[in-house]
Amino acid sequence: MQNLKFSGPRKSIQMQTLEKILDIKYPVILAPMFLVTTPEMIKIALDNGISGAIPAMNFRKDGELAKTINEIKQYSSKAFGINLITNKSNRRYKQQLKEILDSAPAYVISSLGNPKELITEAHKVGIKVFCDVVDLKYAKKTEDLGADALIGVNSSAGGHCGIYPPEELIEILTQNCKIPVINAGGVTSNKDLKQLMSIGAAGASVGTVFIASVESPVSAEYKEALVRYGKDDIVLTKKLSGANTTVINTDYVKKIGTKPSFLELLINKNTFLKKSAKSIITKTGMNKLENAAFKATYKTFWCAGISIENIHKIKPLAEIIKEITVGNQ
Numbered sequence: 001m002q003n004l005k006f007s008g009p010r011k012s013i014q015m016q017t018l019e020k021i022l023d024i025k026y027p028v029i030l031a032p033m034f035l036v037t038t039p040e041m042i043k044i045a046l047d048n049g050i051s052g053a054i055p056a057m058n059f060r061k062d063g064e065l066a067k068t069i070n071e072i073k074q075y076s077s078k079a080f081g082i083n084l085i086t087n088k089s090n091r092r093y094k095q096q097l098k099e100i101l102d103s104a105p106a107y108v109i110s111s112l113g114n115p116k117e118l119i120t121e122a123h124k125v126g127i128k129v130f131c132d133v134v135d136l137k138y139a140k141k142t143e144d145l146g147a148d149a150l151i152g153v154n155s156s157a158g159g160h161c162g163i164y165p166p167e168e169l170i171e172i173l174t175q176n177c178k179i180p181v182i183n184a185g186g187v188t189s190n191k192d193l194k195q196l197m198s199i200g201a202a203g204a205s206v207g208t209v210f211i212a213s214v215e216s217p218v219s220a221e222y223k224e225a226l227v228r229y230g231k232d233d234i235v236l237t238k239k240l241s242g243a244n245t246t247v248i249n250t251d252y253v254k255k256i257g258t259k260p261s262f263l264e265l266l267i268n269k270n271t272f273l274k275k276s277a278k279s280i281i282t283k284t285g286m287n288k289l290e291n292a293a294f295k296a297t298y299k300t301f302w303c304a305g306i307s308i309e310n311i312h313k314i315k316p317l318a319e320i321i322k323e324i325t326v327g328n329q
């Protein structure tokens, strides 16, 4: 158990909030969501007073990421970011980092892995780095590396969720770190946002509720599922990336289960095996394996967090942003 400063008197130093850090109207980021967050959604976010970040992984060809960053910069002078996966699972890391440094968005959100190189290089060209963290140990490490802010990913978050409930994680991080702490997970209303900011959060990165927007690119079935299912239908699966990911417990998920099969574990963990298996297995066999194990993307698995509970209708993105930033007044 870590030795936490947790329930003592609050620090008198007021942390900077996201409006000040990014020079935006409201302290909210439209969260990076693989295959969901698009440049069009980012533009709407910027037009409506919040920021937004796109996963670098959404771009498959060299040059596309830089082109998109430049295009959004042409569209708006407001701050937006890119999400970069900094561990070895990201084979395009070097190329993505180069494109980010060349085209310079306002900030990068790092997830998974060590952000040392990213922080050093980004700071040289004036890009801020916010690091996804789930606990104090990793938060301290990224703070020491020079991160500009922490994104505290809590147990209510969609995607790769954390371990601590929102309030607890904010308390742990704000009481023990000096840099601003942005909440990720569980925010669906202005009330949620205000509550987290009242205990010291610098703002919130919000994902799930924006998937159910008119402008999000996912299928109508996915959006309808977000309306139809509730928080009790969210389960954790290891079938997508090997790490626990929140998904809707559809009949498909129930059928295939949430634990990786022995074969998936073996192939995922062993790079050599992954490569040689590909060359040995015949095309038909490979297709079968892929269908069972690797074609399970967010298009067949519906990824969402427990914030799904408060989704009752598919609405225009600007309307959802308003509900979170100013509330239903």
Ligand SMILES: Cc1cc2nc3c(=O)[nH]c(=O)nc-3n(C[C@H](O)[C@H](O)[C@H](O)COP(=O)(O)O)c2cc1C
Pocket: 031, 032, 033, 034, 036, 055, 057, 083, 110, 111, 132, 153, 156, 157, 158, 159, 160, 184, 185, 186, 187, 205, 206, 207, 208, 209, 211, 298, 303, 304, 305, 306, 307
């Ligand atoms: C469909 C989906 C895809 C996500 N993809 C990513 C991603 O590519 N990179 C990342 O850092 N976080 C990803 N996340 C996590 C979000 O950035 C954010 O932390 C989370 O959505 C916040 O919790 P909320 O969904 O309760 O708002 C994803 C979340 C969802 C729901």
